[in-house]
Amino acid sequence: MPSEPRLDRATLVLVATMAVAAFIAVLDGTAVAVALRDLQHSLDAGVSSIVWVTTGYLMAAGLALPLVGWATDRFGGRRVFLTGLGVFVTGSVLSGLAWSVESLVAFRVLQGFGGGLLEPVSLAVVAGAAPRAVVGRVMGLMSLIINIAPVLGPLVGGVLAGNGLWRWIFLANLPLGVVVASLAVRSLPRTPPARAGLRADARGMLLLSPGFVLVLVAVNRWGDGAGAALPLVIAVVGAVLLATYARHALRTDAPVLDLRLLAAPAFARALLIMGLVGFMMYAMLTGLPVLAERRYGLEGLSQGVLVTGLGSGLMVSMSVAARISDRVGPRPLVRGGGATMALLVAAVAGVHDAWALPALVVLLILTGLAFGAIASPTFSSVYRTLTPKDAAQGTTALFITVQLAASLGVTVLGLLLNRLADPFGVLFAVLAGAALVAGVLARGLPGRPGAPS
Numbered sequence: 001m002p003s004e005p006r007l008d009r010a011t012l013v014l015v016a017t018m019a020v021a022a023f024i025a026v027l028d029g030t031a032v033a034v035a036l037r038d039l040q041h042s043l044d045a046g047v048s049s050i051v052w053v054t055t056g057y058l059m060a061a062g063l064a065l066p067l068v069g070w071a072t073d074r075f076g077g078r079r080v081f082l083t084g085l086g087v088f089v090t091g092s093v094l095s096g097l098a099w100s101v102e103s104l105v106a107f108r109v110l111q112g113f114g115g116g117l118l119e120p121v122s123l124a125v126v127a128g129a130a131p132r133a134v135v136g137r138v139m140g141l142m143s144l145i146i147n148i149a150p151v152l153g154p155l156v157g158g159v160l161a162g163n164g165l166w167r168w169i170f171l172a173n174l175p176l177g178v179v180v181a182s183l184a185v186r187s188l189p190r191t192p193p194a195r196a197g198l199r200a201d202a203r204g205m206l207l208l209s210p211g212f213v214l215v216l217v218a219v220n221r222w223g224d225g226a227g228a229a230l231p232l233v234i235a236v237v238g239a240v241l242l243a244t245y246a247r248h249a250l251r252t253d254a255p256v257l258d259l260r261l262l263a264a265p266a267f268a269r270a271l272l273i274m275g276l277v278g279f280m281m282y283a284m285l286t287g288l289p290v291l292a293e294r295r296y297g298l299e300g301l302s303q304g305v306l307v308t309g310l311g312s313g314l315m316v317s318m319s320v321a322a323r324i325s326d327r328v329g330p331r332p333l334v335r336g337g338g339a340t341m342a343l344l345v346a347a348v349a350g351v352h353d354a355w356a357l358p359a360l361v362v363l364l365i366l367t368g369l370a371f372g373a374i375a376s377p378t379f380s381s382v383y384r385t386l387t388p389k390d391a392a393q394g395t396t397a398l399f400i401t402v403q404l405a406a407s408l409g410v411t412v413l414g415l416l417l418n419r420l421a422d423p424f425g426v427l428f429a430v431l432a433g434a435a436l437v438a439g440v441l442a443r444g445l446p447g448r449p450g451a452p453s
Contacts, residue, residue, distance in 0.1 A: 010187065014129060015138055017183040018122035019145035021085060024176050025115040026146055028092065029057065030153025031169045032108075035161035042166060045101035052105045057112035058220065062213035064116030065399055067205065068124065070256040071117070072392035074200075077125040078188040082181070084121055088114030089177035096170035111170075119146070120395045127383040127391035129189060136330070139380040140322020144315060147375075150285050151311035155304055204256035207245035212400060214238030219407040222415070257400075258393050266385040267394065269444030271401045273334065273378045276438045278402035280371070280431050283409035284310060288364075290417065291424050296357050309361040313368020318376040329447040330377030330384070337373025338439020342432045344370055349428035374438050381445050 032039075033054060040050040064084075071080045091111025098104035126142055160168050218235035249255035262268045288306040292298040298305065321333050344367040352360065386394045412430065416423030 011129065011138070013183065014187045014189075015126055015141055016145075017180060017187050018081075018126050019142045020176070021081070021180045021184070022119040022122040022142070022146045023149050024173055024180070025088060025119045026149035027153045027156065028111075028169065028173060029054075029115070030150050031157030031160070032057070034154045034157040035166050035169060038161035038164075038166050039101075039104070042164075043098075043101045043104065049101045049105075053101070053108055055217070055220070056105045056109045057115070059213050059217065060109040060112030061116030062216050062403070063209045064113045065120060065403070066208045066212055066257055066396060068117055068120045068399075069258075069393035069396035070201065070205075072121055072124055073389075076192065077121055077128065077392070078184075078190060080117060080121045081125060081184060081188060084114050084117030085177060085181055085184070086114070087111075088118050089173055089181075090114070092170045092173035092177070096167040120399045121392070123398075124392040124395040125188065127386075127395065128388040136322045136325040136377065136380040136384075139383055140319055140325075140376045143322070143376055143379045144318045147281075147318065148311070148315065150281070151304075151307055154289070154307075199254065201252060201254060201256040204245060204248055204252065207241050207248060208256055211238045211241030211245055212404075215242065216403060216407055219404065219411050222411045257396055258390075261386070261390060261393060261397060264385055265444055266446055267382065269441050270378055270381045270385060271397060273374070273438045273441050273445075274382065274398060275401045275405035276434045276441075277371075277375045277378065278405035279409040279412075280434050281375075281409070282406035283413050283427065283431060286410050287413045287424065287427055290413075291352060295353060295424075305357070305361060306364055309364035310368040310371070313365040313370075314372045314375070315368075317369040317372025321373045322376040322380055325377040325380055327448075329445070330381040331442050331445040331447045333373045333377045334381075334442035334445055335439050337370050337377075338435050338437075338442060341367060341370035341374060341435035342439065345428050345432040345435055349425045349432060352424050352428065353422065370435075374435070378438075378442075378445065384446055 036050050036053060039045070039053060043050075068080065088111055091107050091109075091114055094107035095104055095111055098107055123139075123142060126138060157169055160166055214234050215238035218231040218238060221231040221234065246259060249257065249259045262271070285307060288310065289303040292303045292306050321337070325333055344363065348360070348363055348367065351363070355363070382394055382398055383391060413423070413427060416427055420426060
């Protein structure tokens with residue numbers, strides 16, 4: 001049996017550097033989300049003002065995200081990465097020095113724009129540099145490191161904010177950013193931009209970025225319990241902008257985001273499954289702490305025990321499944337993972353209000369193991385189906401899909417929490433259905449490398 005190709009040291013350093021950069025951006029966002037109450041008290045701010053600490057970041061990141069593919073093709077991944085890192089760290093330091101809620105919101109907008117560039121360009125750079133034979137292993141390692149952040153973020157934010165150290169949620173990004181920048185300067189390839197003379201698609205930018213942000217904000221407003229009228233108006237305006245963009249993009253030679261990539265069935269299937277992954281991930285990350293509080297009376301850091309169970313299983317299986325997918329392809333793994341996760345989550349729906357805490361934790365560990373068999377091979381499959389020159393555009397499409405789906409997952413949870421006395425049975429039943437659909441969609445993913453489709 002032939003041995004697996006080895007990754008050279010330069011590739012490993014590049015992957016580690018890009019993964020840590022993306023990890024910082026995700027960690028910061030999830031840490032801030034749990035620190036809002038402490039920020040409100042420290043800055044003597046009202047509820048309507050403090051929510052803009054997260055909303056401002058979200059909107060700025062949403063404006064930046066659709067531009068990543070075009071900017072990477074035009075200026076090169078190295079330049080876009082270092083720009084995103086510099087803006088993110090600068091915004092972080094200024095946020096840590098904020099003297100009022102208004103100044104904090106302004107600096108979070110700056111930080112959000114940098115973060116909106118940083119995470120997707122990190123993935124695009126690695127995807128473009130990774131050897132095709134080991135793309136599963138490489139992207140699985142990236143995904144593994146990045147996906148630790150949503151689990152650790154609330155813990156870090158809770159500890160720092162709970163001890164009056166909320167400024168260090170932001171200030172800690174300075175030393176981390178300096179280390180990442182020094183490694184990036186050495187490890188990032190100085191390859192010329194894929195399309196150095198690419199003209200700016202100004203019309204596309206004016207349609208896509210605002211349209212995406214408006215839809216994202218509308219979905220989040222529904223999840224926050226806002227009335228239906230305003231989110232509906234925002235969503236309709238955003239949808240009209242996106243529909244107009246789609247028509248424009250299909251008639252333009254070099255749109256800011258090339259929708260023609262969706263003509264590849266395997267890529268389109270991978271995006272759909274990753275949307276389901278984002279939906280399931282964030283619905284569980286948000287819902288499990290609430291279940292821990294309501295069902296078991298847990299508070300503070302102990303509320304994270306159910307998330308930790310899910311996350312530990314997820315972390316184990318993601319790296320293993322990614323490596324296996326290089327040999328057998330993502331299709332059998334995602335198909336089996338989807339069916340298994342559907343059964344396990346359906347079991348959670350039935351026993352969440354009856355089983356003792358340790359037994360439920362074990363069930364969630366098994367759920368995480370199955371979930372990783374869906375998430376990691378599908379994530380790497382996005383890049384198996386694209387050429388390296390399309391990696392930046394594909395990454396932009398991936399992030400837009402996952403962000404919208406993740407917001408929808410949190411919104412569904414919010415609606416269930418507001419309307420049902422016991423929302424968790426319904427929630428996990430919905431998630432079981434999503435996992436089953438992911439397994440069915442796996443038929444469109446690549447099979448064993450080199451075998452006929």
